[in-house]
Amino acid sequence: MKAATQSYATVSAISPTRNANEMIDSVLKRDGASALVWKARGTLVRDHWRSRWLPAVSPARTMVQMLVPESSANAVVTDLVQAGRLDLQATGAVFSTPCQQLLTGSRFRLWPDQSSGPQQAPDAVKDSLQIIFCIVAHAAGERVSKAAMDAGAHGPIVYYCEGRGLRDRLGWLRITKENEKEVLLVMADTADVDEVFSAMAKAGQLHLPGRGFMYRMPVTAGLYNLPSRVSHHHYEANMQQVINAIDHLAGHTHWRDQGSVDLGEGRGAGIDMLARYGAVLEDQRAVTAYVSRDDSAAVMELLLDGGAPGLNVHHARFVGKQQDAERMGALVNHEYTVLRCITEATVAEGLLDTLQTSCSERGVEDLCVVSQEVPKVATYVPGTRNFRGRAA
Amino acid sequence: MAQSPGIGSERFRLGFRDTLRILAPYARRNFMEQISGIWFIVTYLLLFQIFILKLPIVYAVMIAVGILIVAFGLMFFMEGLRLGLMPLGEVIGSVLPRSSAMPVILLFAFLLGVGATFAEPAIAVLKAAGSGVQAADAPLLYSLLNDFSGQLVSAVGVGVGLAVMLGVLRFFHAWPLKYLAMPAVALLLMLSLGFARVPVLNDVLGLAWDCGAVTTGPVTVPLVLALGIGVCRVVSSGSGSGGHSGFGIVTLASLFPILAVLLLALFHYVSQDYYGAEAYAGAPVVAAANSAAEPVPVRSGETQVRHPITDTEFERYQRTGQLPPRHEVTYDAGAATLRDGRIYLDAPALIISKSDHRPVTFVSAERWDASTPLVAQLKQACVEALRAIVPLCLFLYFVLRFVLRQRLEHGQDVAVGVAFALAGMALFGLGIALGLTPLGGQLGSNIPLAFAEIVPWGSSEPEAALFPVGEWGKVLAVIFAFFLGYGATLAEPALNALGDTVERITVGAFRKKLLMQSVAMGVGLGIGAGVIKMAYNLPLISLLAPAYLFVLYLTWRAPHSFVNFGWDSAGVTTGPITVPLVLAMGLGIGANVPGVSDGFGILALASVGPIMTVLAVGLFTQRREQAARAAEAVSDDSDLVEAEVTA
Secondary structure (H helix, E strand, O other): EOOOOOOOEEEEEEHHHHHHHHHHHHHHHHOOOOEEEEEEEEOOOOHHHHHHHOOOOOEEEEEEEEEEEEHHHHHHHHHHHHHOOOOOOOEEEEEEOOOOOOEEEEEEEEOOOOOOOOOOOOOOOOEEEEEEEEEEEHHHHHHHHHHHHHHHOOOEEEEEEEEEEOOOHHHHHHHOOOEEEEEEEEEOOOOHHHHHHHHHHHOOOOOOOOOOOEEEEEEEEEEEEEEOOOOOOOOHHHHHHHHHHHHHOOOOOOHHHOOOOOOOOOOOOOOHHHHHOOEEEEEEEEEEEEEEHHHHHHHOOOHHHHOOOOOEEEEEEEEEOOOOEEOEEEEEEEEEEEEEEEHHHHHHHHHHHHHHHHHOOOOOOOOOEEEEEEEEEEOOOOOOOOOOOOOO | OOOOOOOOOOOOOOHHHHHHHHHHHHHHHHHHHHHHHHHHHHHHHHOOOOOOOOOOOHHEEEEEEHHEEEEEEEHHHHHHHEEEEEEEHHHHHHHHHHHOOOOHHHHHHHHHHHHHHHHHHOOOHHHOOOOOOOOOHHHHHHHHHHHHHHHHHHHHHHHHHHHHHHHHHHHHOOOOOOOHHHHHHHHHHHHHHHHHHHHHHOHHHHHHHOOOOOOOOHHHHHHHHHHHHHHHHHHOOOOOOOOOOOOOOOHHHHHHHHHHHHHHHHHHHHHHHOOOOOOOOOOOOOOOOOOOOOOOOOOOOOOOOOOOOOOOHHHHHHHHOOOOOOOEEEEOOOEEEEEOOEEEEOOEEEEEEEEEOOOOEOHHHHHOOOOOHHHHHHHHHHHHHHHHHHHHHHHHHHHHHHHOOOOOOHHHHHEEEEEHHHHHHHHHHHHHHHHHHHHHHHHHHHHHHHHHOEOOOOOOOOOOOOOOOOOOOHHHHHHHHHHHHHHHHHHHHHHHOOOHHHHHOOOOOOOOHHHHHHHHHHHHHHHHHHHHHHOOOOOOOHHHHHHHHHHHHHHHHHHHHHHHHHHHHHHEEEEEOHHHHHHHHHHHHHHHHHOOOOOOOHHHHHHHHHHHHHHHHHHHHHHHHHHHHHHHHHHHHHHHHHHHHHO
């Protein structure tokens, strides 16, 4: 494995499934481009009494993620915004997060550097956003979503992941683990993000052991147009008509930006509740490994043995230009596994070193490892709160 | 795949207490999940028997124990599906398309379908439903169930095999399920309408349509679903609104057997070798007495006293003047004459008789059926579990290991899962025999009490009908049937597995609860319709044909994903919990309605219902989405305006 010579960023986009194909096509026009695709859903909280009995069908969403050279990240974001028409109301979101380090195996197809296209993202794309990832059990997902929306965020985008690590070390007792957890994605303005973050942490009771994990990352270029609350089935259409009417009158969509007051250094006008919140870690790293699914078990083992506290794992379909093999008239997918762990900076360095040395030995070449900055994490930390004795 | 020594070489060492601490919440969570599935049907049956039919529960302790065992069995079985059977199916489904040629894949699919049919034989159920069939009344039906039962199972097996094959082929070509299911149903309907015109063939219709409902059992469905999901994970269908969700095999597997059985019947009709026909080879059978169809002792309520006062009671009365408790006094006035403007009663008689009111007891004195051979039943349950799970799993493992030459990634987990599934299935079978069958049997055979005088189950004296005249009794029976279907469906393991899968595949967008509720409603409606069919002895086709025509319309209109879920849930609904309950009821009602000899048709109707309800829910949500899309179209316009302004 070798380190990349220039800096990369991950660009992710969320859109309704019917727009996703256009977005993917717009990305694949570039040379050597590829992307990972997986399923997600939007959140729809209806306040009807009957929705408790017959729950609403949430809108299906598709999530697309790609590793892009930082120089062309803005161009890709622009393409995605245009292809997915993300500047329209209730369509989707796009965000790019910078990578600090990137290692690739010899068989991994990384995007080549190409500084073509516009360097400037469209006006609607902001550079002052943060993305929150919250991993909780199914039962808590709805509660956390509601809390985020009450704190002013959009309805979270949800996808499933598998939590690995802790229970895998229990021998036969590993059968007791719940299969899947929900990953909730919420984007918020840097000025508002602390409030949303702490509201979600509280709702998920993340300071208690075993409840979940939450972290956030800075977004260099992002845009979201996701619906939030629907109280009545006429409301959605009406609200959009009102918004569109104002668009007509104003001749632009800038008025839609929420007017948060940025007080500098990422502090907004509001109370910073997180300051009084206990179980928060700062200055962590996210180590993400994109591995061909067949090799995922080996890499998972390396990461866990290398000191990763736990992993969240999900699978994604690989799309590229000539990468899909045709078989009997149908395309045969190539699947990747995305393994991510959040840990301290020193441990993250160690993990990268371990992978760099061991993967080639084991013949795992179709992988790419990325480390990213994580300014804030909320989870149960032994020894800080609600714990009988200090951890040794 | 490289063999991995297992994740985390540093294992945590756990003491006994810590092990318990981890296991207890796990077991509790799973147990409560099952309880939440079965509490409704159990409570409902108990309350109905005690408070509406006002009959005591016979074998109460045995039933309670049995239901507890059912809950435990389901707990293990569902975990077994999650850990063992479904991963096995999914792995094979995802490896197969990458490493095998098409003929191999199709052969595998065919064998899997045939094997599944033989592993979970529906023939026992069908024989039970047709236990009242007399050779003289319905010769072809009788022959199919008895002389040609081997052929019947084979026909169903081949039907399921072809269905699984076509289902897998469909994934490769991304054919939408709509365009497979709709012509198939149209063909079936046309054949059935043709059959309905020939009396001998008409008898077979109920059997054929029920075959479709019965074939897919709690082991087959999750396995086939997982296989489909595995295949679809690997085979991408491009833009694919059609095939690529992994559903649809179950649908085809419940349509094709109907066709197979109809064709088999047609073959025997043409070759004239069924009972009573020219070329009949079997020995003519003397009509055997049938317990279910045993004629109810008919009494004329006028002349016969229901509860006579015995001689001893009379003697005591003469001695002490003490009347038996709960008596009533009537008087028979004899002839009345009008004389001089007054009514004169000559020789009036006072009649003292025991009153008809039964004491309300909740639990009958018989707590346990001593004649139940506990050991034999346990053995039978074990044998059935082994037969349903082991050959299929061995076949899959064999294919994986020696044909595909792959190792199982989580081999130990899968082994634990298969063991769980086995234990769960065995316990489940035992619990059903001890608990649900006696309870359902009691209610099923007691429910005609609503409109006819019968001898209640486990009792020796006949009881009067609750509604001796009019249609109210039948209405009550239909309402009972609706909730019976509703409750039993919520407890069905295969449907629970389907619900979990749907929720997982749609990333929680389509909740399990929504699917379960709409399917349960549909089954309830279907079973209610089935009771109407039996109570009024309507021809099956007159209910099936309009229902399926409506379903065809809904299928044409509904979004693709709902077509997949709706049709698949139809095949899943009739499983080990619903079938005994519904059959007991069907036979009970059939025995009290003149002219009804078999319990066929209810299950077929029970599988149309859920298609209707799920598709209706689909149409409902689609309408909402269209409203949202319309709003988006408005924003498109505004975009244009914006472009003009900037230009």
